[in-house]
Amino acid sequence: xxxxxxxxxxxxxxxxxxxxxxxxxxxxxEVVERLAPEVPxxxxxxxxxxxxxxxxxxxxHTKQGRAHRYHTLLDRGEARRSALRFMLDRFFDNSPSLMxxxxxxxxxxxxxxxxxxxxxxxxxxxPKVKGS
Amino acid sequence: xxxxxxxxxxxxxxxxxxxxxxxxxxxxxEVVERLAPEVPxxxxxxxxxxxxxxxxxxxxHTKQGRAHRYHTLLDRGEARRSALRFMLDRFFDNSPSLMxxxxxxxxxxxxxxxxxxxxxxxxxxxPKVKGS
DNA sequence: CTATACTTACTAATGAATCAGTAATAAAAG
DNA sequence: CTTTTATTACTGATTCATTAGTAAGTATAG
Numbered sequence: 001x002x003x004x005x006x007x008x009x010x011x012x013x014x015x016x017x018x019x020x021x022x023x024x025x026x027x028x029x030e031v032v033e034r035l036a037p038e039v040p041x042x043x044x045x046x047x048x049x050x051x052x053x054x055x056x057x058x059x060x061h062t063k064q065g066r067a068h069r070y071h072t073l074l075d076r077g078e079a080r081r082s083a084l085r086f087m088l089d090r091f092f093d094n095s096p097s098l099m100x101x102x103x104x105x106x107x108x109x110x111x112x113x114x115x116x117x118x119x120x121x122x123x124x125x126x127p128k129v130k131g132s
Numbered sequence: 133x134x135x136x137x138x139x140x141x142x143x144x145x146x147x148x149x150x151x152x153x154x155x156x157x158x159x160x161x162e163v164v165e166r167l168a169p170e171v172p173x174x175x176x177x178x179x180x181x182x183x184x185x186x187x188x189x190x191x192x193h194t195k196q197g198r199a200h201r202y203h204t205l206l207d208r209g210e211a212r213r214s215a216l217r218f219m220l221d222r223f224f225d226n227s228p229s230l231m232x233x234x235x236x237x238x239x240x241x242x243x244x245x246x247x248x249x250x251x252x253x254x255x256x257x258x259p260k261v262k263g264s
Numbered sequence: 265c266t267a268t269a270c271t272t273a274c275t276a277a278t279g280a281a282t283c284a285g286t287a288a289t290a291a292a293a294g
Numbered sequence: 295c296t297t298t299t300a301t302t303a304c305t306g307a308t309t310c311a312t313t314a315g316t317a318a319g320t321a322t323a324g
Binding site for chain 1: 138143146150154208211212213215216217219222223224225228229231232233234235236238240241245246248249250252253254
């Protein structure tokens with residue numbers, strides 16, 4: 001029996017989606033250029049990945065001169081949520097607070113970020129109170 | 133040109149590591165049993181994955197009767213860190229605080245957890261001051 | 265000691281994913 | 295209109311990852 005086809009974005013697909021999310025609708029050449037320093041890929045390789053993403057319904061394209069300009073359809077927020085759920089399940093025993101703690105340890109937050117997070121946490125504490 | 137071999141744990145490998153991390157040193161049968169409800173896999177499939185993990189140096193085994201009992205060598209904390217780094221890069225523009233905010237929105241923290249997190253953040257704010 | 269049951273070791277099959285080349289196409293330049 | 299050039303569409307190669315079967319080995323039970 002073979003492996004099952006992946007339900008989530010594959011590594012190559014994710015790499016490309018990331019570019020589209022970050023720099024907005026892009027042509028093949030623009031994606032290649034952005035990826036080049038990190039992962040040098042042939043023009044047609046990226047083209048193929050974009051075609052697959054389009055087949056899967058994650059992106060779209062419009063004509064732009066003789067080229068195609070690709071737009072994301074898959075919402076980044078949704079992708080983030082499913083990624084977070086995966087991480088919680090696989091690495092943090094489904095404990096959001098444990099994950100929060102580890103994040104705090106990992107990324108050194110500057111004072112401004114800490115202040116904003118404390119405010120966000122304070123806001124989180126409020127809406128729990130119903131009525132009055 | 134072929135695909136590059138993956139540097140991180142693959143999906144199947146991660147699934148097995150997760151079991152070993154959660155329930156401690158286990159035999160093949162124990163791993164299969166734990167995985168069964170979620171993903172029914174043949175005994176030998178899990179055995180193969182364990183062999184690969186051992187070849188890669190991520191786990192170890194000791195004899196137990198006629199069976200092998202597998203132990204993790206790869207530290208879970210280290211795996212968590214590299215997973216977090218990957219997530220930060222791919223989904224959260226390398227902003228830990230952004231990731232934390234999204235995590236707060238997603239995983240509902242209970243009041244007790246929020247309180248502890250606020251304390252932890254408060255402590256994080258202090259050590260920045262050098263001397264006196 | 266022999267038979268039984270369980271476990272491992274080895275091997276193979278298969279499709280998934282990734283990478284890229286060649287041919288066709290369409291726009292742009294002359 | 296013709297030539298050049300950029301781009302896409304199609305196709306193929308490669309190997310990785312996953313799955314599991316068969317044979318060999320080893321402990322346990324009778």
